[in-house]
Amino acid sequence: MLFMGIETSCDDTSVAVYDNNLGVLCNNIYTQKIHSKYGGVVPELAARNHLKKIIPLIKKSLFKIKKNLSDITAIAYTSGPGQINSLIIGAMISHTLAFSLNIPIIPVNHMEGHLFSIMLQKNKPIYPFIGLLISGGHTQLVYTYKFGEYKILGTNIDDAVGETLDKISKLLGLSYPGGKNLFKLSKYGTPKKFVFPRPMILKKNNLNFSFSGLKTFVINFIKKQNLKNFKVRADIACALEDAVIETLYIKSLRALKKYNINQLVIAGGVSSNIKLRIFLHKKLKKNNIKLFYSKKKLCTDNAAMIAYIGSKSFSSKNKKYILKNIYINSKLSLEDKI
Ligand code: KG4
Ligand code: ZN
Numbered sequence: 001m002l003f004m005g006i007e008t009s010c011d012d013t014s015v016a017v018y019d020n021n022l023g024v025l026c027n028n029i030y031t032q033k034i035h036s037k038y039g040g041v042v043p044e045l046a047a048r049n050h051l052k053k054i055i056p057l058i059k060k061s062l063f064k065i066k067k068n069l070s071d072i073t074a075i076a077y078t079s080g081p082g083q084i085n086s087l088i089i090g091a092m093i094s095h096t097l098a099f100s101l102n103i104p105i106i107p108v109n110h111m112e113g114h115l116f117s118i119m120l121q122k123n124k125p126i127y128p129f130i131g132l133l134i135s136g137g138h139t140q141l142v143y144t145y146k147f148g149e150y151k152i153l154g155t156n157i158d159d160a161v162g163e164t165l166d167k168i169s170k171l172l173g174l175s176y177p178g179g180k181n182l183f184k185l186s187k188y189g190t191p192k193k194f195v196f197p198r199p200m201i202l203k204k205n206n207l208n209f210s211f212s213g214l215k216t217f218v219i220n221f222i223k224k225q226n227l228k229n230f231k232v233r234a235d236i237a238c239a240l241e242d243a244v245i246e247t248l249y250i251k252s253l254r255a256l257k258k259y260n261i262n263q264l265v266i267a268g269g270v271s272s273n274i275k276l277r278i279f280l281h282k283k284l285k286k287n288n289i290k291l292f293y294s295k296k297k298l299c300t301d302n303a304a305m306i307a308y309i310g311s312k313s314f315s316s317k318n319k320k321y322i323l324k325n326i327y328i329n330s331k332l333s334l335e336d337k338i
Contacts, residue, residue, distance in 0.1 A: 001073040003314065004058075004097075005307025008050040008090030009082025009110045010136065011041045012300065015057040017065055017072070018307035024120055025065040027297065027304035028057050036175040040166065047085035054093050069101060076310020079107035080332030081137065087328040098321045106310040107327040107338050111138060113305035114267040115334070116147070117298040120308055125263040125292050132252050135268030136162035136177070139209040139248075141255045142334060144265075147312055150334045153255050154207025161244055162270050164211040168218050168240055172233050182237045183273055188230070189238025194221070196243040201250050207258075209251065214243060245276045249283055256289055265292045272299040 002025070007014040016027040032049045035041045062068060077094035080087060091107075098105035115131045118124060130153070131142040139156040159167070162179055169178025174185065197217055200210045218240055225232050252264055264284060270276065271293050281291045298304060327338060 001311070001314070002067065002071055003307040003310040004061075004072045004075045005108075005303035005305070005310060006054070006075065006077040006090045006094045007110070007113075007301055007303040007306045008054065008086045009078045009080070010086060010301060011035050011046045011049075012302070013050045013053040013057055014301060014303035015054070015061045016303035016307045017061055017067065018304060018311055020311045024304045024307075025067075026061045027302055028061050028064075029297070029302055030057060039170045039176050041083070041176075043083045043085050046083060047089055050086055050089040054089060058093075069097070072101065072103060074098070074104040074106055074310060074314055076106040076108045076306050076313075078110045078113070078306050079327045079338060080110065080329035082110055082330060084328065084330045087330060091326050091328050095323075095326050099323070102321050104314065104318050105321060106313050108306045108309045108313070109332055109334060109336070109338060110301075110306070111140070111332075111334050113309050115142060115144065115150075115265065116309060116312070117267055117294045117302070117305040118265050118292050120298055120304060121294055123292065125265055125290070128261060129263040129265055129292075130252070130255055130259065130261045131265045131267060132248065132271075133268050134161050134248065134266065134270035136160060136166065138268065139211070140334070141207050141251060143259055143261075152333070152335055153259070154209060154251060156209045156211065158210050158212035159215055161209070161211055161248065162268070164215045165240070165244065165270070167215055168222075169237075171219065171222055172227065172237060177269070179270055179273065182241060183275065185234050186237035186241045186275070187234075189234035189236070191238055191242065193235040194239035196221070196239045198243055198247045198250065201247060204254070207251055207255050209247070211244070241273075241275060245273075245279050248276065249280055252280070253284070253287065253289075256287075262289045263292065264289055267294065267299065269300045272296045
């Protein structure tokens with residue numbers, strides 16, 4: 001069976017085809033460059049670009065794997081969370097295709113996609129495991145009992161980790177999305193030259209995240225620095241990254257110990273950060289905890305993870321298009337049932 005995945009939750013337009021026997025056949029991603037000059041995603045422009053790119057990407061995907069639309073068993077699309085205008089484009093194209101082909105349509109939770117992108121790799125965790133979801137809009141610790149059964153142990157009560165990295169990197173003159181560029185800059189920094197706070201780590205039972213205080217601290221700190229000096233910018237990048245990485249580690253270890261779990265899956269765009277991976281791997285190993293992460297293309301937004309969730313949610317009892325409603329929810333939570 002072939003599952004087509006359509007991802008349009010933010011600024012990446014992506015189309016993938018997943019074969020339930022052979023795995024991912026293609027995973028095409030078009031990253032919209034237009035937002036970098038604005039220093040962040042402009043929702044209206046993102047939606048317009050999805051509209052422009054989605055059909056060419058579908059055509060390209062099928063052409064690449066020498067398949068036709070008529071070979072597709074079902075279509076899975078990102079129904080949330082994400083930016084509403086962008087979600088609408090993916091939902092509409094997916095429903096229109098499924099309707100015209102008379103095949104099932106499967107709405108997918110984007111964060112469930114991130115959490116399970118690890119299952120597209122050879123080295124997979126076994127249930128139960130704890131997921132650390134770190135993306136532009138989310139910072140969450142998720143107890144994963146099995147596919148479809150999750151408990152959010154902690155979440156960001158304000159800015160998410162990716163959002164914080166992107167905002168500070170903009171102030172350091174780096175282009176959007178900043179996480180990756182901040183990492184490149186931080187390599188030139190001297191560790192511990194500056195030390196920034198590790199937010200919300202004192203209350204021993206707390207598994208939530210709050211990065212807005214750290215963000216404000218760094219903004220105020222930056223005002224007193226000479227940003228024309230490259231070394232100063234690099235030292236700030238390094239200090240911010242270290243503060244974020246250590247905070248993520250402290251909270252993750254706390255959750256793993258509390259629930260007596262020895263596997264941590266990191267997922268979402270920020271999980272592609274090499275410094276974070278090395279730090280977590282080293283620290284968790286000492287605690288006999290195994291760390292799992294995906295290759296970069298599966299960390300950031302992609303449709304392969306959406307197609308994969310589609311295959312897991314698919315019921316072979318239904319082989320036709322059934323219109324319940326065109327489901328989108330910009331605030332969709334992992335604990336919500338679609
Ligand atoms: O998961 P994702 O692609 O999109 C959302 O669902 O939000 O995550 C995007 C976030 C951005 O904030 C970006 O700056 C961050 O992931 N990111 C990184 C790296 N690559 C992307 N952060 C740190 N280091 C990276 N190498
Ligand atoms: Zn994402």
